Amino acid sequence: MTIFKRNFLIATGIYLLFYLTPILANPFMALNLLEAAVVGILIFGGFYLSYIFMYTSKSKLxxxxxxxxxxxxxxxxxxxxFFNPxxxxxxxxxxxxRYLAILILLLILIFIILISRKMNNSIIIILLFAPSIIQGLLMRLSYRAMLFYIANPNFNLYLIVSIFIGYYIYNNNKK
Incomplete structure (x- = not known):
């Protein structure tokens, strides 16, 4: 994988995981298209500038x-x-x-799983991002799930432990 593709993948991951996914996961949140465009331009512009600055000789700085x-x-x-000033x-x-958000969240989760399969420390990526996406999926699926999360704030911790146990069992069965 070239440096350009790797940086583009990282920029896409940052945009999806830190900006778009929290909006999609929260049923009461509205997505502002102008803000999404500005953040996208900043993220992908920053990715391109960092590529030009660090890996090419086009810049004389x-x-x-x-x-x-x-x-x-x-x-x-x-x-x-994070602050939206x-x-x-x-x-x-x-x-x-609701259904479009569920579909997009599922696609993001599948994207994370496919990307992490190609990495050596895939469990770290899955443990970092999958629980919040799964929580967002369940919150979008039912109102009761939202009440459950309010009453059980440690649910992400339970998800992380269950993913870790599933990963451990999967690797032991594979050998």
Whole structure:
């Protein structure tokens, strides 16, 4: 896999897992198309700039300047994803259809499983991201699941332990 493809895959993963998946998982959240476009442009623009700066000779800047620019870009992306300091017009808000959100969350989960199968430490990727996606799927499936999560805040921990046990059993049966 080339560096360009690897960085593109990482940028896509960041966009899906840290921005889009939490919105899809929460049934009461609206997706603002303008905000999604701005965050997407920042993430994929940052990925492309980091590729140009670090792995090509197109830039005449020194290493310190390149690292500073990329660090500022990453901080701006994190600010937009986690704190949302700008108020985007509500005219761009859309409510994600329940079944469409379930389908997209399932596709993201399958994407994570397929990607992690090609990696050596696949269990780490699955343990990091799968529980929140599974929780989002169940929350979208029924209102009772939402009440269950409110009453049982340690459910993600239970999911992580069950995934780890399943992985362990699967690897022992494979040998």
């Amino acid at each position: 020194d290493e310190r300047t390149k690292s500073t620019i990329i660090t500022l870009l990453v901080l701006l992306i994190a600010l937009l994803i 700008f108020k985007f017009p509500t005219l761009f808000n859309i409510i994600i259809n």
